[in-house]
Amino acid sequence: MKILVTGGAGYIGSHTVRQLVKTGADVTVLDSMVYGHPAAIVDPEVKLVKGDLGDPSVVYPLLLQGNFDAVVHFAAFINVGESVTDPLKYYENNIAKPLVLLRAMITAGCKRFVFSSTCATYGVPTQIPIPETEKQDPINPYGGSKLMLEKVCKDCDRAYGLKSVFLRYFNASGCSEDGLIGEDHEPETHLIPNILLAVKGERPVIEVYGTDYDTPDGTCIRDYIHVDDLADAHLRAVDYLVKGGETNWFNLGTGLGLSVREIIDAAEKVTGKKVPVTYGPRREGDPPRLIADARKAKDVLGWEARCKDAFHIVDTAWKWMTGPHGGHF
Numbered sequence: 001m002k003i004l005v006t007g008g009a010g011y012i013g014s015h016t017v018r019q020l021v022k023t024g025a026d027v028t029v030l031d032s033m034v035y036g037h038p039a040a041i042v043d044p045e046v047k048l049v050k051g052d053l054g055d056p057s058v059v060y061p062l063l064l065q066g067n068f069d070a071v072v073h074f075a076a077f078i079n080v081g082e083s084v085t086d087p088l089k090y091y092e093n094n095i096a097k098p099l100v101l102l103r104a105m106i107t108a109g110c111k112r113f114v115f116s117s118t119c120a121t122y123g124v125p126t127q128i129p130i131p132e133t134e135k136q137d138p139i140n141p142y143g144g145s146k147l148m149l150e151k152v153c154k155d156c157d158r159a160y161g162l163k164s165v166f167l168r169y170f171n172a173s174g175c176s177e178d179g180l181i182g183e184d185h186e187p188e189t190h191l192i193p194n195i196l197l198a199v200k201g202e203r204p205v206i207e208v209y210g211t212d213y214d215t216p217d218g219t220c221i222r223d224y225i226h227v228d229d230l231a232d233a234h235l236r237a238v239d240y241l242v243k244g245g246e247t248n249w250f251n252l253g254t255g256l257g258l259s260v261r262e263i264i265d266a267a268e269k270v271t272g273k274k275v276p277v278t279y280g281p282r283r284e285g286d287p288p289r290l291i292a293d294a295r296k297a298k299d300v301l302g303w304e305a306r307c308k309d310a311f312h313i314v315d316t317a318w319k320w321m322t323g324p325h326g327g328h329f
């Protein structure tokens, strides 16, 4: 199969590219490299096109000549806080630019699209765990941009027969088992890498955002899903579409909630070191609890999180931080 992966030089994209290559797929990556890393693509047979998905002079020739069976779309901006202060950056990159990609796909007759959505499309949920039937009411422009692209894809199905799968990830975490690739965002806002950077002395401390939530230890609860489990779901989503599946959407999480404090405890066990912690106020826009009901992904895609262990997730992230790249490409 011929697969185009946008954003394949980023964190989740690069892990998925490795798994796609293992299945024998012929993979082309389109990445602007604004936040991606060429070294995150470790398989020499992968073709890397450096370009912007909103640039028709790149995207049209690529789609028209590529004869792709499917497009797996990771490329987006991902910083929730920045989306509040600069929403246009997010609406442009996460909505307007994918329109160019989608138009090129339709023109080229490529009608299978798998795309990275997020639990942020639910905003503050009314039920835990969160099923896909929960009302989507995002509380920041990042989540809003992902919900809008979901709507665009549904309209493209009705109008052009484009079949899409939206994968609504909960908290992507961990790194490849061999420590060869991993999470290297700049700036890094995510909890687990920031804890480990603090252990390594690359940050002075980790600040816990809020200790007064209505949770057992007062800190926020999230559903941390291993990046290789996410990658596996993309392979299954492509397969589902190739077999004639209709446009559909799935939560991807473990179904288990872990507090910020529990993640810090796991990091102390993994590293054998004390995590330098300060306690600060709540971060604006953080829902207290986000946990996936991922039964639909199991029923339809046969997907289930294999890793349900905070220790293992943090351990793989620590392998990356202390491996040959030292956590930075």
Ligand SMILES: NC(=O)c1ccc[n+]([C@@H]2O[C@H](COP(=O)([O-])OP(=O)(O)OC[C@H]3O[C@@H](n4cnc5c(N)ncnc54)[C@H](O)[C@@H]3O)[C@@H](O)[C@H]2O)c1
Binding pocket: 006, 007, 008, 009, 010, 011, 012, 013, 030, 031, 032, 033, 034, 035, 036, 037, 051, 052, 053, 054, 073, 074, 075, 076, 077, 078, 093, 097, 116, 117, 118, 119, 168, 169, 170, 171, 172, 173, 185
């Ligand atoms: N990390 C998470 O916890 C999480 C959670 C839910 C959803 N997601 C979604 O998953 C996807 C991947 O996230 P990630 O953590 O791997 O991010 P990342 O920043 O590591 O990867 C995104 C990649 O897309 C590229 N890119 C961005 N805009 C582009 C453009 N216009 N043209 C071409 N390339 C472009 C970047 O250079 C980067 O390599 C994103 O769509 C994100 O919204 C991530």
Ligand SMILES: O=c1ccn([C@@H]2O[C@H](COP(=O)(O)OP(=O)(O)O[C@H]3O[C@H](CO)[C@H](O)[C@H](O)[C@H]3O)[C@@H](O)[C@H]2O)c(=O)[nH]1
Binding pocket: 078, 079, 080, 118, 119, 120, 169, 170, 171, 172, 189, 190, 191, 192, 194, 206, 207, 208, 209, 210, 220, 221, 222, 260, 283, 286, 290
């Ligand atoms: O330095 C930090 C960083 C995070 N946290 C806390 O740790 C938890 C996880 O925070 P992350 O920033 O790692 O992840 P988010 O839950 O904010 O964000 C993730 O889920 C979002 C959906 O809500 C988006 O999809 C986003 O891309 C994805 O990274 C939150 O309770 C946050 O308050 C801290 O206490 N200190």
